[in-house]
Amino acid sequence: MARAADLGRTRGRDARLQRILVTPEGVALDVHVAPASARAAALFIDLGALLGMYIAFVLAMLLIVWTFEWADMPALPESVLGFLAVLFIIGTFLARNAYFLYFELGQRAATWGKRAVGIRVAARDGGRLTAEAVIARNLLRDIELFLPVMFMTSSGLQGSLSEFAAWAGLAWVGSFALFPLLNKDRLRCGDLIAGTWVVQAPKAVLAGLVADGTAQREQVAGLADDRYRFGEAELSVYGEYELQTLEQVLRTANPEAMETVAATICGKIGWPPPIGDERAFLEAYYTQLRARLERGMRFGRRRANKNS
Template sequence: MSAGKPRRARAPNDTRRTRTLVTPEGLQLPIALAPRGARAGALVIDVLIIFAVLIAVQLMLVWMLTGMLEGTDFDPDQLSRGAAEFLGIVLTLFVFCGWYGYFLVQELGPGGATFGKRIVGIRIAARGQARLTPEAVIARNLLRDIEIFYPLIALLILTVSAEAGEEVGVLAWVLTGWFGLFALFPFFNRDALRAGDIVAGTWVVERPRARLATVLSAQGAAAAAGASEVTGARYEFGEAELSVYGEKELQTLERMLRDARPEALQAVHATICRKIGWDPGAGDERAFLEAFYAQLRAKLEGDMRFGKRKADKFS
């Protein structure tokens, strides 16, 4: 199977950033917290993208509507006060929707990451056993403005006022302290959480890009022919059953089969059976999972040869 060169994750022996993520199904998966520099870089990239898109859209609208507005109340050369206020409200709503929509839509998606986060290889995830909820994503994004952008905008306004000769007093120092406190907040806790992460119950973790892992070396016949050495049962899955998962889930199953304890495999077995509508009973979980892994892998690799790729169960 040919694929692009995978992006390597950071060394797994960096125990300072290694944590265990407990999924809603009770599975324990090792993760690596995103470096603080990567988080800052992702935010800078996202802000640049938002500004570029907003400016481009506004310029395009002005270019398209300039001729259409001549002779109306919105004619730029004869713009009334009421029309100017209305256009200001529309512009404010447009910027508001563009700013918050950019973060919310992407982070609420299956990848849990904006374009900036995808570029640097990180994503957000829920701490504890909870799923990542819309409430958590909204909370952490609203808090970001309070932590960073509101004091920055206020400082910019005060700077302009000071340049015009107005007295700004100690307010500039208060805002500087506000910004500095929240900007340095991730350095004050071992999980590199900002205030928004604490309120929302989220982590920012590494999101390594990797192709399918090396084929699992499993001894059971289930890995090759679908037959269990324990019960003799043959597990053969159809297109519908194998289509519910993608590469991400395959890699997770790979790690579980290599390292997980029997009780963890039982939880994975129950989750997959519930998802595909099977009820094979208990006692033969590893053979079932080996068969499912082998057949899912074969399907995904076969699809790749024809240019079809399923990144995860949401694709």
């Protein structure tokens, strides 16, 4: 069985981007590290989205002020001014942090920008991406980007001190921006601390296997081999994370990985290993597991992984 120490070994012609990721279950998966250009493009898209939301937020606050003026009030009450000040501080914090946290803690582990360029956040040890890791990598963005930008754009500093702060902030941002180019896995400092990296999102080539409603049940019945019908207890042992891992195993079609995963699933559900027929077994299990998870999501029940 492969060891987690094998993480990061390269395979293929492009050693800068191709890696072998070994999951805690010992399954070796091919992954591609996201290039710095893709990460930069995703960041610019996300900053554009944040700017749009921030402008909408400011306009909403101005609308509140205009409402009071329209009511012929001579001045806003101190209580309203205090509320608006607190609301502005909270909104600024949420704009910097909640956006990234919300999307990267989701099932796709990717913001709008990352989805647009086809990349996602993943744990470097091959395990499930934890909330602690996502929070750590994003809170450090304040130090990497937003804090020096505040210094550079601050209007409170004057003269030589203002010029020094601007140049210092520019050098600070530049050093962190260049950091991913100085390591082979294109990691930013937040990734180093959180134990994460950004990889190219696998194409969901099996996404069309399962549809909604009646079509879903018909496709499951048509695609699942009569030999491989799984009950509720057999499907309940895994969650969304394991489904994504199984999809990637089927996508890469590595015989050794499929054999290992099939044996692992059979051990969990008490089936004999499907020797020589691993792909058909895994496709049937994937189809039925995904149908079960999607049914649960429609009723507000989600299972992130086998431990939840």
